[in-house]
């Protein structure tokens with residue numbers, strides 16, 4: 001079933017202004033996991049900030065984004081920067097059948113899975129698994145720590161709107177990234193906690209992969 005996603009009022013330049021700077025550390029951590037000259041697909045790429053941060057090192061970069069506001073912003077930036085190894089696809093991550101299996105070294109999703117409907121998460125992860133041998137995921141760590149940073153994150157999720165907040169709560173209640181990955185044929189190689197242990201980077205490989 002195709003799910004159309006509602007645009008958020010902050011998609012595009014406002015997200016770039018307010019949220020992108022806060023996720024700089026996450027992008028640096030992802031970059032450390034990615035070998036130079038590799039190919040990477042970034043699911044739910046937002047304004048494209050992670051993709052742009054890898055554009056000097058990766059051979060091929062594709063961002064996938066379901067929000068038109070986000071996609072248009074990222075697409076415009078590629079044109080402005082004149083990058084030839086970067087492109088952005090306006091699509092939902094469940095609808096990537098046009099891309100052949102194993103066409104990338106890495107598939108990333110940074111702060112995306114908590115925002116999806118519960119029923120979308122596994123199909124999207126399976127699609128990522130089909131497309132790349134190594135998955136790099138960044139999201140809220142579950143259970144959240146009891147600290148000021150975690151309270152702030154929860155407040156931000158609440159301010160993002162009722163639908164967004166319900167999805168965030170369902171992500172936390174269902175056990176987060178480690179629970180989702182446990183349901184797939186993936187071996188977890190690395191886990192890094194950051195932002196006062198509120199966030200988590202997990203790198204996982206297809207067990208049948210290279």
Ligand SMILES: C[S@@+](CC[C@H](N)C(=O)[O-])C[C@H]1O[C@@H](n2cnc3c(N)ncnc32)[C@H](O)[C@@H]1O
Nearest residue numbers: 044045046064065066067070092093110111112
């Ligand atoms: C919190 S933002 C994170 C953006 C970016 N990854 C970053 O690190 O800044 C989540 C993004 O995932 C996108 N998204 C959510 N569900 C999606 C789906 N099924 N397919 C593609 N993009 C999706 C949203 O439109 C949004 O731009």
